[in-house]
Amino acid sequence: MAALTFTLKNNLIRSLDCSRLTTDILANKSTADIEVMVLEAYNTVGDWFTVSGSDSTQIVFKGTNQHLTHIGKQMPNGTITIEGDCGDFLGQNMQGGVIICKGNAGDRAGDKMRRGLLLIEGNAGDYCASSLMAGTLGVLGTTGRYLAYGMKRGTLLLAKPPADQATWVDCGLHTLPFLSLLFKSFTNIDTKFSKITSTRAQRWMGDISCTGKAEILLLDQD
Amino acid sequence: MNQNDIQIDDTFAEAFNMRGTRVLITAQNLKWAYNAANAMTGFATSVIGCGVEAGIERELAEDETPDGRPGVSILMFAMGSKVLMQQLETRMGQCILTCPTAAAFSGLASEDQISLGRNLRYFGDGNQISKLLPDADGNNQRYWRIPVMDGEFITQETTGMVRAIGGGNFLVLGESQPQVLAACEAAIEAMKKLPNVIMPFPGGVVRSGSKVGSKYPKMFASTNDAFCPTLKGRVKTELDRGIESVMEIVIDGLTFEDIALSMKVGIEAACSLGPDAGIKRISAGNYGGKLGPHLFKLHEILGT
Numbered sequence: 001m002a003a004l005t006f007t008l009k010n011n012l013i014r015s016l017d018c019s020r021l022t023t024d025i026l027a028n029k030s031t032a033d034i035e036v037m038v039l040e041a042y043n044t045v046g047d048w049f050t051v052s053g054s055d056s057t058q059i060v061f062k063g064t065n066q067h068l069t070h071i072g073k074q075m076p077n078g079t080i081t082i083e084g085d086c087g088d089f090l091g092q093n094m095q096g097g098v099i100i101c102k103g104n105a106g107d108r109a110g111d112k113m114r115r116g117l118l119l120i121e122g123n124a125g126d127y128c129a130s131s132l133m134a135g136t137l138g139v140l141g142t143t144g145r146y147l148a149y150g151m152k153r154g155t156l157l158l159a160k161p162p163a164d165q166a167t168w169v170d171c172g173l174h175t176l177p178f179l180s181l182l183f184k185s186f187t188n189i190d191t192k193f194s195k196i197t198s199t200r201a202q203r204w205m206g207d208i209s210c211t212g213k214a215e216i217l218l219l220d221q222d
Numbered sequence: 223m224n225q226n227d228i229q230i231d232d233t234f235a236e237a238f239n240m241r242g243t244r245v246l247i248t249a250q251n252l253k254w255a256y257n258a259a260n261a262m263t264g265f266a267t268s269v270i271g272c273g274v275e276a277g278i279e280r281e282l283a284e285d286e287t288p289d290g291r292p293g294v295s296i297l298m299f300a301m302g303s304k305v306l307m308q309q310l311e312t313r314m315g316q317c318i319l320t321c322p323t324a325a326a327f328s329g330l331a332s333e334d335q336i337s338l339g340r341n342l343r344y345f346g347d348g349n350q351i352s353k354l355l356p357d358a359d360g361n362n363q364r365y366w367r368i369p370v371m372d373g374e375f376i377t378q379e380t381t382g383m384v385r386a387i388g389g390g391n392f393l394v395l396g397e398s399q400p401q402v403l404a405a406c407e408a409a410i411e412a413m414k415k416l417p418n419v420i421m422p423f424p425g426g427v428v429r430s431g432s433k434v435g436s437k438y439p440k441m442f443a444s445t446n447d448a449f450c451p452t453l454k455g456r457v458k459t460e461l462d463r464g465i466e467s468v469m470e471i472v473i474d475g476l477t478f479e480d481i482a483l484s485m486k487v488g489i490e491a492a493c494s495l496g497p498d499a500g501i502k503r504i505s506a507g508n509y510g511g512k513l514g515p516h517l518f519k520l521h522e523i524l525g526t
Contacts, residue, residue: 096362115354134352135354136353153351155351155353174373175373176373176374177289177291177323177325177373177374177376178289178353178365178367178374178376180289180290180291181288181289181353181355181365181376182353182355184288184289184290184355185355185356185357187358188356188358188360213348213349213351215351
């Protein structure tokens with residue numbers, strides 16, 4: 001079965017809440033059923049997207065831009081691939097599964113995320129991983145202000161150095177065999193993250209304004 | 223029946239139901255994987271005194287392990303699930319957690335799961351980290367990262383437990399102690415290449431086979447006098463005049479077929495030395511077929 005694909009029809013210039021386009025809500029729905037689903041206000045899926053494919057465990061967004069918000073909100077399982085940029089609240093309160101964003105993500109990516117894997121190949125906006133509770137969030141590009149604000153547990157994997165933060169404490173540079181396990185779990189995922197091999201990382205723990213049990217790992221790729 | 227002109231007794235080995243598990247141990251290199259695995263499988267020759275019977279099954283290449291490091295797989299057997307769980311947790315805590323660079327992973331997929339690092343995680347005193355990651359088949363597996371002085375100890379939360387069989391065996395009877403030991407060593411070398419079995423005694427060989435009961439009321443097992451060469455003529459013996467030494471190889475395995483194949487391979491390897499090497503007979507240990515539900519008949523095994 002081909003992945004259930006949402007291709008943006010028009011050049012969206014205002015935000016559009018995509019929180020209903022997740023694997024659990026779309027399971028066992030026909031294309032016709034999906035097209036009449038209301039996303040917000042009077043906007044249906046069919047107004048904004050061309051829908052194709054039928055495998056609701058594999059969802060793909062094409063032709064996207066920064067106005068598509070709340071993609072993957074509360075998703076319990078499956079995979080969402082965004083072949084471009086997306087807006088704020090990517091993977092908010094995510095409960096499981098995998099989200100891959102091939103472009104840039106807006107603010108508050110991974111907000112209150114509880115479980116699963118959220119991989120952003122481009123840049124992430126402000127408040128990335130805010131209040132994240134568990135799971136793994138990776139960003140290959142840059143991150144904005146207030147990184148991991150209120151992050152409780154879980155792992156934030158970075159390829160580029162974050163700005164200094166008062167509530168994150170430096171735990172030093174380490175070789176972590178755990179990263180081999182993590183990278184191995186990327187093997188079957190179509191993402192640039194699967195090319196990472198370095199198990200050496202700078203570690204911070206925080207956010208000490210709350211539990212202080214989360215970690216930021218900055219990959220040492222020299 | 224003869225194998226390479228060596229007599230094979232028309233008898234059988236009698237084996238028992240056990241519970242078994244497999245654990246994959248990895249480390250920075252094979253030397254440290256063996257250090258961990260040897261400790262984990264130490265003092266695990268017989269359930270009579272050790273609680274479990276355990277041994278190293280085989281070496282694992284880097285592409286066979288979850289974390290991409292070299293390692294070894296361990297098989298561990300006990301008479302019941304409760305003892306197996308207790309022993310696994312104790313040995314994980316004292317032998318793997320303590321060993322530099324070592325990590326432990328599940329080696330068996332099974333509906334029955336027992337704790338590998340589920341309780342050991344509390345050693346982290348609140349600093350332990352859980353990670354739920356998909357394996358090669360896409361099934362989520364939970365791992366624990368426990369901060370320790372050399373870095374992090376990584377262990378999978380559980381491993382599988384299956385019904386298994388313990389106590390497959392055969393006896394090698396020969397003219398002298400060195401000759402019997404040489405035949406047993408040849409058998410063990412061949413048997414170690416097979417999967418799903420271990421030979422838990424020192425070097426895979428046991429010299430003190432036992433019988434049920436004793437003249438002393440407190441002893442529930444005592445020396446197998448019928449196979450003790452120095453008692454020939456004094457007790458009801460199983461030995462001919464020319465036999466001066468007997469050694470036993472005991473096998474635990476995941477299935478009947480695994481044990482039967484290892485017995486066949488081991489007996490053929492021992493017999494390949496021939497009668498000129500002092501090997502006279504191959505026999506097996508049993509309790510008359512009344513105690514263990516699994517009977518490994520030597521003639522049937524070698525005939526297949």
